[in-house]
Amino acid sequence: MSKRIKIMLIDDNKIDLFINNQFITQMNIADAIIEYPVAVEALNILQENDASKWPDLILCDIHMPVMSGFKFLEEYALLPESLRKNCNIIMISSSLDERDRVKALENPMVLALLEKPINVAELKRLLEKENLI
């Protein structure tokens, strides 16, 4: 309950970035929230392989132009295991598509798939269960 974490938000929609930032602020679990409207930019930061720049948790949207959430996961998988093991990924989407759901949950790097809008209580339960906060 006392741990505070660093959270990275990736979503092409700026309003959704704002909403999720506010939700997390209200939850009072983060000591830093970094927003990326473009997945490639988020990836570039991670690729610097600097542990101090890595978040503890990434909330990543699925449907994004240029680099989708799934493409981001593919690139993310190529990053060093030593850094990845301290970081968790939750995918978020407004899509009800069954294939998206299966694809996200089949990926061992993905902790969960949350439907938009994020349910604060659900996110909190999940993070507590995983001992992240």
Add this chain to the structure above:
Amino acid sequence: MVSEKVKILYVDDEENNLIAFRANFKREYEVYTAISAEIALSLLESNSIYIIISDERMPHITGVEFLEKVAKLYPDTVRLLITGHSDIDIVIQAINRGQVSKFIHKPWDWEKLEISIDHCVTIYKSRTELKLKNEELQKTNDELNKFVYSVSHDLRSPLTSILGLINLTKLKPELRVADTYFDMIENRVMTLDNSVKKIIDYYKNARSEGRIEEVNLNSIITEIWNNLKNENKTINFEFVINGNPVIFSDIFRLQIIFENLISNAIKYQNPSEKKQTIKINIDVTDKNARVLLSDNGIGISDEYLKSIFNLFFRTNNSSDIEGSGIGLYLVKDAIDKIGGKIEVSSKVMVGTSFDLTIPNRITL
């Protein structure tokens, strides 16, 4: 394609027959002739010929044997056999092994031969057309899939943002004054969002193939109830399963069925009822799951009862309750697709009960 001459191949070991055949048909068709099966096969290899006429009696190989080979190598071809004997064995063999479409007696009557070939051309053309149409249909289906996928995302995405913003206002005490307005906005947005979800469900139900897998009735119904119960917190929910709650069925369709039935049972409660109740009783056997789902809500009058499973049907007394008229249609369609049955009985202001039989597809 249409204006092109159809290519036909005639195989016979008598040179004179080949010459006569070519002379007679060259104007109408692109005629190929072969004096032996070997030559015929090499012609087939280098030309796309779809109609093949073979004499039965040839040295080395019979017409049936030759056509059998052709049927295996070029299954799209239409085949004819010319035979001097009405030997029933040859006829049977030709049908079973060579899969021929027509027989022609030797010596042939030109007019009858022409009709036969014409008939084969029709078969060939309709097959080609069908194949083309199937390919087009496949393409349209693929496009429709992509279309629905992107529509479902593009329509829902802004709605989820609006809902997210409304949820945020609830977390901020200084915005409390506007609560009633936000509640109303939320209510309308939810209605729209539910309609979009229903439309996507309708589409998915109409198209998806259905997959049989292990389904735990206890967990899917409990989960649906937990998701919906906040809509009316005064309802008393009684849920009993007798027998093994795990059945083999299509989980996606079962979700559609229970989600809609439970959601309706919640929506159409009787406001003046002291003890609003929804009862679900399930008996599971190796053969099926018998589900009785009943409520003591406002009920449905007899005149409407037979129409409730129709698309976009809404009863008079439901007009002040949100609904799209898709729900029960989806339920009926889904239960038909999994081979089950649904029956309904109802009394106005007493309640409604649904009696479902869901086949248990154990495959051991």
